Amino acid sequence: MAGAFSLREVLAAFQACVTERREVLLGPYLSGWRGLIRFLHTLGAIFSFISKDAVAKVQLMEDYCRGEQREQYVSLQAMVRYELAQGLLDAPGRPDSGCRTVLRLHRALRWLQLFLEGLRTARQDSRTSTICTDSYNASLAAYHPWVIRKAATVAFRTLPPRDAFLQIMNVGTAEEAVAMLGEALPYIGDVYDITQQLFAQHELLDLP
Numbered sequence: 001m002a003g004a005f006s007l008r009e010v011l012a013a014f015q016a017c018v019t020e021r022r023e024v025l026l027g028p029y030l031s032g033w034r035g036l037i038r039f040l041h042t043l044g045a046i047f048s049f050i051s052k053d054a055v056a057k058v059q060l061m062e063d064y065c066r067g068e069q070r071e072q073y074v075s076l077q078a079m080v081r082y083e084l085a086q087g088l089l090d091a092p093g094r095p096d097s098g099c100r101t102v103l104r105l106h107r108a109l110r111w112l113q114l115f116l117e118g119l120r121t122a123r124q125d126s127r128t129s130t131i132c133t134d135s136y137n138a139s140l141a142a143y144h145p146w147v148i149r150k151a152a153t154v155a156f157r158t159l160p161p162r163d164a165f166l167q168i169m170n171v172g173t174a175e176e177a178v179a180m181l182g183e184a185l186p187y188i189g190d191v192y193d194i195t196q197q198l199f200a201q202h203e204l205l206d207l208p
């Protein structure tokens, strides 16, 4: 069915990211992002603006995954090893490394995690826009200049009420969507935590 799309697929992709050895596979990580971007587009034009930068970053990473060095970009762990060993993270004015690009997506993933968790646990009459603004302010906003924070906050105000939002996730009834979130969110948390630890270990959390 054209346009049929469920947030369940996004969460399944993030679930498929983590290997038995606790490595994060870039292929499913980027499919998760692709799905999320598709979902953001269903929220209207103003969210297309928000997702524009994520689209560019996912595209850049997909190019690495298909490029000559693709074997070095199978997992986040391989990528960090490779880019560090090649000195790709030392040169100033190199804004296109995989590590600094994934770091931006990683910070945005924290926002998504907090937002969906807020949505899951909120009272039925809660405002989606408030949940979204609060989760943004608690995460990604710290890395954004004022003008982006402002534009983001304006976009959030257009979000539909909680129950309607749960419906457009296309997972079933609001109750079913909440149950799905409860099941799937630990996997996003897992991906986030492993990535955070990897980047911290190599002192890459502040890559310009």
Ligand code: 1PW
Pocket (backbone or CB within 6 Å): 050, 051, 053, 054, 104, 105, 107, 108, 109, 111, 112, 115, 132, 140, 143, 144, 148, 208
């Ligand atoms: C409904 C909740 C959905 C959460 C989805 C997350 C989407 C994240 C995209 C936010 C992007 C805002 C505008 C872009 C800002 C860029 O300057 C910034 N990129 C990100 C992803 O934060 C930093 O990238 P840069 O300039 O250092 O290359």
